[in-house]
Amino acid sequence: MTEARAHNAFIYITEKCLLDCDYCFFKDKSKGRVISWDVFRDFYCWITQRPAGGPACFEFTGGEPLLEWNLLKKMILWVRKDSRRIRIGVQTNGILLDEDKREFFKKFRIAVEIGLDGRQDATMSHRKPLSARLYRMILKNIKDGLKEGLDISCTMTVTPDAAASLKRNFDHLKRQGFSDIDVTPAALCPWNGAEKRLFRREYAKLFSRPGRRNLFVQDDLASLPGPFLDLSLHPPGYVCCGDVFLCLPEPVKKRNSLVSFTKQGVELNRHAYSYFLRQYEKRFRALNGAAVYRDYVLFSFDIVKALNKGFSKGCDTIMELLTFQKYQHQNEAV
Numbered sequence: 001m002t003e004a005r006a007h008n009a010f011i012y013i014t015e016k017c018l019l020d021c022d023y024c025f026f027k028d029k030s031k032g033r034v035i036s037w038d039v040f041r042d043f044y045c046w047i048t049q050r051p052a053g054g055p056a057c058f059e060f061t062g063g064e065p066l067l068e069w070n071l072l073k074k075m076i077l078w079v080r081k082d083s084r085r086i087r088i089g090v091q092t093n094g095i096l097l098d099e100d101k102r103e104f105f106k107k108f109r110i111a112v113e114i115g116l117d118g119r120q121d122a123t124m125s126h127r128k129p130l131s132a133r134l135y136r137m138i139l140k141n142i143k144d145g146l147k148e149g150l151d152i153s154c155t156m157t158v159t160p161d162a163a164a165s166l167k168r169n170f171d172h173l174k175r176q177g178f179s180d181i182d183v184t185p186a187a188l189c190p191w192n193g194a195e196k197r198l199f200r201r202e203y204a205k206l207f208s209r210p211g212r213r214n215l216f217v218q219d220d221l222a223s224l225p226g227p228f229l230d231l232s233l234h235p236p237g238y239v240c241c242g243d244v245f246l247c248l249p250e251p252v253k254k255r256n257s258l259v260s261f262t263k264q265g266v267e268l269n270r271h272a273y274s275y276f277l278r279q280y281e282k283r284f285r286a287l288n289g290a291a292v293y294r295d296y297v298l299f300s301f302d303i304v305k306a307l308n309k310g311f312s313k314g315c316d317t318i319m320e321l322l323t324f325q326k327y328q329h330q331n332e333a334v
């Protein structure tokens, strides 16, 4: 693999967040930095002009991207002006998703993805300091947005204590009217054997439901053509291979960034670039070209494991919870 197509371009516009979820693995959140306009513009030019082609999607995330509303709008308008067709998404906790923001997203066809854990009690116990009032406000923002015709999906995080109520929480979110619900286990939490088995069983049950929508990063999609990479821009200007790299401590992220955007200009790290291409290539090859996006995410956990020893248990947990044999574990004993 000499070059790989970019699939998603994640832009971690800010490290600031309104919440402090106990399972968050965004290592540098406390630094509170923001991607500068110049860095974003240089990144955009670089990623759209790669010989392997530009990304299929720009995903703006954080931290909480709506905290940098003016900058976010400017970035979205820049991307939309360049391409009317490209998919643009914003990941948010939904607290700041007011009428003005919804109207802007609707006008520019932005897909909104909200992070929630399910019912109020499940969400409030880990997404802190979320109050009952704020939880209700998020649900209202979602309801109004859906009524206005906005494309809103959800990422549901499952913690070990909520494994048994996965279905209950999922059904609660389904009733809110989301277009899709991605279910993902909280990697940093301490899972015991019984909780892992419960998660796998409940997940497999959901997966085998008729008419189900996407579960965990589009794992029911057909395989994507050819090898691909996610490219994620992290403050202040490092480029890594996707959101899993959020867990890396700053010096490791810096050392392993494929490209760095600084005031001095653009610096390509050829060593890191060929190292990661080789790592992904080897894993893609093992699946004989039949990889779906979900496999890519699991490859990333596997690769990151060697770079951040402190996160290796979390990587093992995710791989154990999500490596199913054709999702045929409905009868696994708990």
Ligand code: SF4
Pocket: 017, 018, 019, 020, 021, 023, 024, 025, 026, 062, 063, 064, 093, 115, 127
């Ligand atoms: S809302 Fe997201 S970025 Fe913020 S603390 Fe929670 S998981 Fe982390």
